[in-house]
Amino acid sequence: MPNFARTLLITLILTASGAPFARAEMPGDPAAVSQDDGKYADKDGNPTYKVGPDGKVDFYSYTGFVRYSANCLQCHGPDGLGSTYAPSLVDAFKSLTYNEVVGIVAGGKKDVSAAQDLVMPSLGENKNVMCYIDAIYIYLRARSTDAIGRGRPADHEPKPPGYSDAENSCMG
Amino acid sequence: MKQSFRYGMLVTAALVSSIALAPDVFAQDAAGKDWPTPAGSVNGQRYSTLNQINAQNAGKLQVAWTFSTGVLRGHEGQPLVVGDTMFLDTPFPNTVFALDLAHDGKILWKYEPKQDPNVIPVMCCDTVNRGVAYGDGKIFLHQADTTLVALDAKTGKVAWSVKTADSSKGATGTDAPLVVKDKVYVGVSGGEFGVRGWFAAYNVADGKEVWRGYSMGPDSDTLIVPGKTTDLGKAVAADSSVTSWQGDQWKIGGGATWGWKSYDPKTNLIFYGSGNPSTWNPSQRPGDNKYSMTIWARDADTGAVKWLYQMTPHDQWDYDGVNEMVLTDQKIDGQDRRLLVHFDRNGFGYTLDRDTGALLVAQKFDPAVNWATKIDLDPKSPTYGRPELDEKYAPGHNGQDVNSTNICPAALGSKDEQPSAFSPQTGLFYVPTNHVCMDYEPFRVSYTAGQPYVGATLAMYPPKGDTNMGNFIAWDATKGKIVWSDPEQFSAWGGALATAGDVVFYGTLEGYLKAVDAKTGKLLYKFKTPSGIIGNVMTYEHDGRQFVAVLSGVGGWAGIGLAAGLTDPHAGLGAVGGYAALNQYTSLGGALTVFALPQN
Numbered sequence: 047m048p049n050f051a052r053t054l055l056i057t058l059i060l061t062a063s064g065a066p067f068a069r070a071e072m073p074g075d076p077a078a079v080s081q082d083d084g085k086y087a088d089k090d091g092n093p094t095y096k097v098g099p100d101g102k103v104d105f106y107s108y109t110g111f112v113r114y115s116a117n118c119l120q121c122h123g124p125d126g127l128g129s130t131y132a133p134s135l136v137d138a139f140k141s142l143t144y145n146e147v148v149g150i151v152a153g154g155k156k157d158v159s160a161a162q163d164l165v166m167p168s169l170g171e172n173k174n175v176m177c178y179i180d181a182i183y184i185y186l187r188a189r190s191t192d193a194i195g196r197g198r199p200a201d202h203e204p205k206p207p208g209y210s211d212a213e214n215s216c217m218g
Numbered sequence: 219m220k221q222s223f224r225y226g227m228l229v230t231a232a233l234v235s236s237i238a239l240a241p242d243v244f245a246q247d248a249a250g251k252d253w254p255t256p257a258g259s260v261n262g263q264r265y266s267t268l269n270q271i272n273a274q275n276a277g278k279l280q281v282a283w284t285f286s287t288g289v290l291r292g293h294e295g296q297p298l299v300v301g302d303t304m305f306l307d308t309p310f311p312n313t314v315f316a317l318d319l320a321h322d323g324k325i326l327w328k329y330e331p332k333q334d335p336n337v338i339p340v341m342c343c344d345t346v347n348r349g350v351a352y353g354d355g356k357i358f359l360h361q362a363d364t365t366l367v368a369l370d371a372k373t374g375k376v377a378w379s380v381k382t383a384d385s386s387k388g389a390t391g392t393d394a395p396l397v398v399k400d401k402v403y404v405g406v407s408g409g410e411f412g413v414r415g416w417f418a419a420y421n422v423a424d425g426k427e428v429w430r431g432y433s434m435g436p437d438s439d440t441l442i443v444p445g446k447t448t449d450l451g452k453a454v455a456a457d458s459s460v461t462s463w464q465g466d467q468w469k470i471g472g473g474a475t476w477g478w479k480s481y482d483p484k485t486n487l488i489f490y491g492s493g494n495p496s497t498w499n500p501s502q503r504p505g506d507n508k509y510s511m512t513i514w515a516r517d518a519d520t521g522a523v524k525w526l527y528q529m530t531p532h533d534q535w536d537y538d539g540v541n542e543m544v545l546t547d548q549k550i551d552g553q554d555r556r557l558l559v560h561f562d563r564n565g566f567g568y569t570l571d572r573d574t575g576a577l578l579v580a581q582k583f584d585p586a587v588n589w590a591t592k593i594d595l596d597p598k599s600p601t602y603g604r605p606e607l608d609e610k611y612a613p614g615h616n617g618q619d620v621n622s623t624n625i626c627p628a629a630l631g632s633k634d635e636q637p638s639a640f641s642p643q644t645g646l647f648y649v650p651t652n653h654v655c656m657d658y659e660p661f662r663v664s665y666t667a668g669q670p671y672v673g674a675t676l677a678m679y680p681p682k683g684d685t686n687m688g689n690f691i692a693w694d695a696t697k698g699k700i701v702w703s704d705p706e707q708f709s710a711w712g713g714a715l716a717t718a719g720d721v722v723f724y725g726t727l728e729g730y731l732k733a734v735d736a737k738t739g740k741l742l743y744k745f746k747t748p749s750g751i752i753g754n755v756m757t758y759e760h761d762g763r764q765f766v767a768v769l770s771g772v773g774g775w776a777g778i779g780l781a782a783g784l785t786d787p788h789a790g791l792g793a794v795g796g797y798a799a800l801n802q803y804t805s806l807g808g809a810l811t812v813f814a815l816p817q818n
Contacts, residue, residue, distance in 0.1 A: 112659065115675035116498075120410070121339070123778050124677065130777030130806060131291060131344050158335045163291065163310055167339035172669040197677060198621070198657070217664055 073143055076191055078104075084206030085180065092144040093180045095188035101201065103194060105209070108202035110185025111194075113178040121166075125196040126189045132164065139190035147183050151175065177216035248642070248718075251759040253299045256349045256394040257637065258715075258756065261545040262480035264639035265716045266757045270764035271815060272719035276733045276742040279813045282765060284748075285323055287808035289313065292752050292773020294635065295349030295394060296713065297810065298357075299758035303371070305352065306769065308808055310338055310345035310362045316374060319760045323812075327374030333363045337385045340411060340668065344773045346392050346752075348476075348635070353397030354422040360391035360404050366420060368402075378425035382406065382418060387667050389413045396479040396488075398518055401428060403488060405475025409538065412470035412496045412671040417514070419521060429521035433473025433492040433509055434459045440509065440523065441516065447523040450603045451576055454526075462508040470665055471503075472496035473510040477540030478637055481518060482556075485573055488518040489545070489558060493538035498629075499660040499673030500614030506531040511539040513560060513568070515575060525575030530564050531604060534614040535589060535658065536629035536674075537564035542637045545572055548645060550579075550696045559695040561638055561649055563631025564605070566593055569695045577603055581698030583691065584632040584651055586681040589625055613658045613674070621659040621675075628656035628678040630775050634711065637754055638693075641716035644736050646701055647693040648722045650710030655681050690714075690724055690732075692739060702739040708800060711776045712768065713754025725751025725768050727776055728803040731811065733766075749807035750800065752776055763814055771808035772800070 078086035078096045084105045088094040096104040114126065121132035128134030139147070152170035169175040175182070188194040249258030249266040257264050271279065287293065291309035298305045303326060304317040311333060316326040338345055341362060351358040356368040356377055367379040382404055383389035388411025396403045401419045409415065415433035420426065431441040436457050444456040455461075460468055473492040480489045492514065495507035511530040516523050530537050544559045550569075558572035565587030569579035580593035589612070590605035609615045611625040630652055638649040656678045663673030680687050688706035693699070712725025720736040727750045733743040750772025757766045 112661065112675045115677070116661070116663075116672050117670055119675075120670070120672075120778065130773040154339075156335060158338075163335060163338050163345060165335050165338035167336070167669075169669070172666050173664045174670070174672075217662065 072141060073139070073187065076187055076193070083208045084203060086184075093184050095184050095193055097188065097193050103188070103199040103202045104184070105203045105205055106181045106184045107188050107194060108199050109178060110181035110183070111199055113174070114182050114185055117172075117175050118182065126186050132166070135186050136189045139186045144183060148179060151179060173217050177213065249757070252301065253297070253756045253758050254352055255298070255396065256296060256351060257478060257480070257542070260396065260398060260481040260483070262478060262542050262637070263544055263546065263642075263716070264637060264714060264754070265641055267718045268757055268759055268764045269717065269719040270759075271717065271721055271766065273721055273735050273742060275815055276719070276721045278815055279733065279743045279745070279766070280816050281745065282812045282814040283323055284812065285317065285810040287313065287315070287769070287771070287810065289771070289808040290806040291771065291808070292344040292346045292777055293769040293771030293808050294346040294752050294754075294774055295769065296754040296756045297767055297769070298350060298352050299756070300352050300371070302760070305350055305357050305371070306810065307347055307350050307359055309347055309771070309773070310341070312347055312359060312361045314350060314357060314359055314369065314374070316357075316371070329369055329374045331361050331365065331367065333361060333365075334385075337363045337390060340385060340388050341390050341392065341407070344775070344777055346774050348392060348478075349394035351395040351397045351402060353402065354400070356422060358395045358397060358402045358422075360393055360395055362390050362392070364389055364391045364406065366391070366395070366402070366404055366425065368422065368425060380420065380425040380427070383413070387411070387413065388669070393476040394478065396481065397422060398481045398488065401518065403479050405477070405479070405490060407474050407476040409472040409474035409493045409496055410670055410672055411668065412472065412665050413474060414469060414471055415473035415475045415492050417475045417490055417516070419518070431516060431521045431523065433475065433512070434463070434468040434471040434507075436460055441521040442523045442526075448525045448575055450527060451574065451597070459508045462506040464504050467503050470496055470671070471507060471510065473512070474538070475540065477635055478542035480543045480545050482545055482572060486518050487515045487524055487572070489513070489515055489543040489572070491539040491541060491543065491560065493540045494533050494536045497663050497671050497673035498536055499618065499663055500532060500534040501618045501660060502662065502673065507533065511537065513539065513543065513558070513570070515572070527570065527575055527577065527603065529562055529566070529568065532614065534612055534660070535564070535625060537562065537631055539563070541631075541633060541635060544638065544640050544647070546640055546642070546695070548696050557695065559640070559647060561633045561647075563627070563634065564589070565627045565632035566590075566605075567693055567695060567698060569698065579695065579698040583649060583693055583700065584627065584653060584689065586626040586653060586655065586684075587632060613660050618661050619659065621657050623657045624655055624682065625658055626655040626681055627652060628654040629658070629676055630654060630678070630709070634775060636711050636752065637713040639714035639716035639722065641720075641722070641736055643718060643720060645694070645696070646736070647695055648714040648716055648724070648736070649691050649693050650712060650714055650724050651689045651691055652709040653680060653684060653686055653688050654678050654709060690734070690739070704734065704739045704741070709776060711774065712751040715755035715757060715766070717757060723755040723766055723768075725753065725755060725770070727751070727772065727800055729770055729772070731755065731768055731813065745811070745813070747811045748809045750776070750804040763817070766813040767810060769808070769810055772804050772806060
């Protein structure tokens with residue numbers, strides 16, 4: 047699972063640097079410039095979304111919506127909009143990079159004070175999340191720029207040919 | 219029983235010699251000057267005999283005093299009052315306060331446990347706690363990290379503490395314990411983490427576990443007695459739970475037990491409900507998944523199951539069966555009956571004979587309910603007691619990766635944990651309800667201990683054509699009929715209180731404490747408290763004056779949609795009104811507000 051190893055590495059780097067306020071990087075231009083088996087990438091090679099003129103979304107954005115709603119909505123609210131106990135990801139993704147997102151999801155996050163107990167669990171070993179981390183990232187990236195609105199995307203590109211095999215091998 | 223009674227007398231004698239506690243709090247039918255158990259009395263009625271506040275003067279209510287809990291998360295639960303002391307607790311970190319009612323709510327003591335914050339994210343749907351229990355001179359708290367702690371009611375000092383489960387595996391404590399005689403009863407949360415639910419009794423004196431009955435597993439675990447335990451009048455076969463699952467899936471089968479408990483002193487039975495089976499993807503767990511979604515009647519001393527009834531076999535909607543079991547004595551068809559009434563998440567109001575478990579009434583308490591057309595009430599039918607499903611609204615029937623739409627109610631149920639109240643005076647139940655539907659798409663999910671184990675995506679919205687997301691209703695449980703219904707813009711998520719003054723109280727998500735006429739539902743009084751109300755209203759008397767108290771603090775399941783509001787996938791652009799976000803009406807904050815009539 048190279049993706050998991052990479053995640054761990056990123057987590058370690060983030061923890062070691064200990065500079066949560068450093069915001070040198072930004073997510074950058076989300077425009078899709080390349081495509082590999084239905085998954086789009088931006089100019090920096092980071093996963094991104096593609097929404098057609100008819101509103102049809104890429105398959106990863108659609109899967110991201112489904113998986114977000116099963117695994118993240120309980121805290122972060124419907125459509126990434128936040129809840130009484132977890133922040134809006136529509137806002138957070140405006141300034142988080144792909145690597146930062148993966149690091150937080152895998153390693154968790156804590157902000158505990160007398161009045162607020164914000165704790166995100168470490169999801170690095172949760173296949174229901176990590177096998178779909180790129181899809182969830184792509185969906186929320188699209189939500190943060192309003193490229194995809196609230197609710198279930200009405201239409202999406204077909205499932206890419208290699209998708210099911212990759213999914214099965216990750217889920218085990 | 220004797221011990222706690224003795225302490226009660228002692229405190230009463232010492233502090234307020236003029237007020238005597240009722241001889242046996244466990245046999246009391248209603249709350250009076252005190253509110254000694256989470257529901258006021260062990261029958262779960264949330265009814266008080268106090269009548270100083272009545273339908274004529276309730277409009278003159280005023281705020282008497284307030285208290286900030288210092289915690290911002292969702293405040294489910296309610297204070298207790300015993301003699302001159304009010305006890306209340308907060309969401310994580312589960313601070314407990316003892317307030318001196320004789321001195322303007324001065325803090326007598328405060329207990330704040332040190333808990334690993336890693337328990338926070340394994341608490342599905344906010345870090346709530348539904349209240350403390352009192353007995354044997356102690357206050358009992360089931361902490362988030364599943365520590366059951368007994369505090370000296372006079373000093374707040376820890377008398378004993380035990381761990382009831384393993385929070386690193388997703389088990390958490392959110393329920394209000396119930397004390398009966400020499401035991402304290404607790405259940406567990408974690409249905410969304412593949413926890414196998416259980417219900418347990420501990421000695422109030424020393425915290426020793428007396429018995430523990432699991433929601434699923436072999437009879438030795440569930441304490442079902444094959445051949446003796448009955449299910450709708452029929453004796454159950456050996457290992458009836460295990461045989462209703464594929465393989466050993468029952469080991470992570472859910473059936474959490476975080477709801478309210480009630481007790482009948484005449485039969486010595488303790489009643490509660492078990493929740494949804496894990497996962498939310500029904501295709502992954504064929505079978506009836508017994509005994510998730512079940513009403514349980516156990517012997518309070520041994521845990522042996524007298525009877526049980528599974529309301530929603532093979533759940534496909536997350537219709538947890540944990541809601542309160544209210545014990546009433548009412549006439550049906552001219553006959554005196556000893557009843558158990560339960561408003562299930564699945565939208566049906568069930569009335570059973572609480573001694574035998576016979577099913578008497580099962581009707582929809584929200585007309586929008588569509589997942590089942592009816593419950594089969596014919597004892598001769600092979601499907602007796604089972605819901606008659608509408609396959610259109612059965613995600614398990616429609617299959618994995620298929621989005622089933624317009625299912626009513628939504629996963630949060632036609633009613634969630636917010637408890638109802640019963641008035642023996644009107645013979646009616648007062649029920650805060652949700653009026654919300656959903657789309658539900660199940661899919662394959664993998665189990666990792668201590669990680670969410672959900673397996674479905676859902677979207678929620680009000681029923682087609684409606685803009686209100688809740689109703690506060692009066693219900694006749696002997697007939698299964700709505701008597702009156704007050705629409706609420708948001709789900710009615712605060713627990714109800716019925717009083718002998720024929721005034722019924724409840725709180726709303728916007729933060730209103732409302733008083734309505736018990737007979738008609740007419741609004742008599744409302745006041746907007748500091749935050750949305752998901753707590754339960756209670757009442758007590760002090761110095762000859764009746765007070766009504768409620769905790770504010772929006773959150774819980776209801777808080778998920780707070781920032782966002784619900785969308786209506788069918789309305790298109792421009793939908794407003796009922797679909798508005800709750801955060802336009804209220805914000806976070808934990809506070810107690812206490813009401814009374816003005817003094818002359």
